[in-house]
């Protein structure tokens with residue numbers, strides 16, 4: 649589709665707000681563990697080393713829980729990885745296997761497709 653067509657002809661007449669009552673589970677965890685780790689790593693991603701948001705006087709870095717269980721959440725520092733938002737998204741999409749023997753920095757990405 650041409651850019652002009654896309655920009656002028658894409659109209660969503662049905663966009664609106666929907667009110668819903670729902671019961672939701674809220675994660676209860678001690679944020680100070682992740683916050684201390686972020687500080688320890690200088691607010692840099694443990695994968696790419698990127699420091700994001702500094703020019704806006706903000707630190708945009710996230711604490712990823714390596715083993716995430718719905719019933720029991722392991723929030724211990726040994727289960728956390730400090731990563732930039734992009735790597736956090738990639739981890740959630742790719743679902744990599746972590747090499748604990750060689751510490752969290754060595755990530756063995758699960759190959760979903762073979763290039764052979």
Ligand SMILES: [Zn+2]
Pocket residue numbers: 693694695696697698731732733734735
């Ligand atoms: Zn990163």
Ligand SMILES: [Zn+2]
Pocket residue numbers: 711712713736739740
């Ligand atoms: Zn995560």
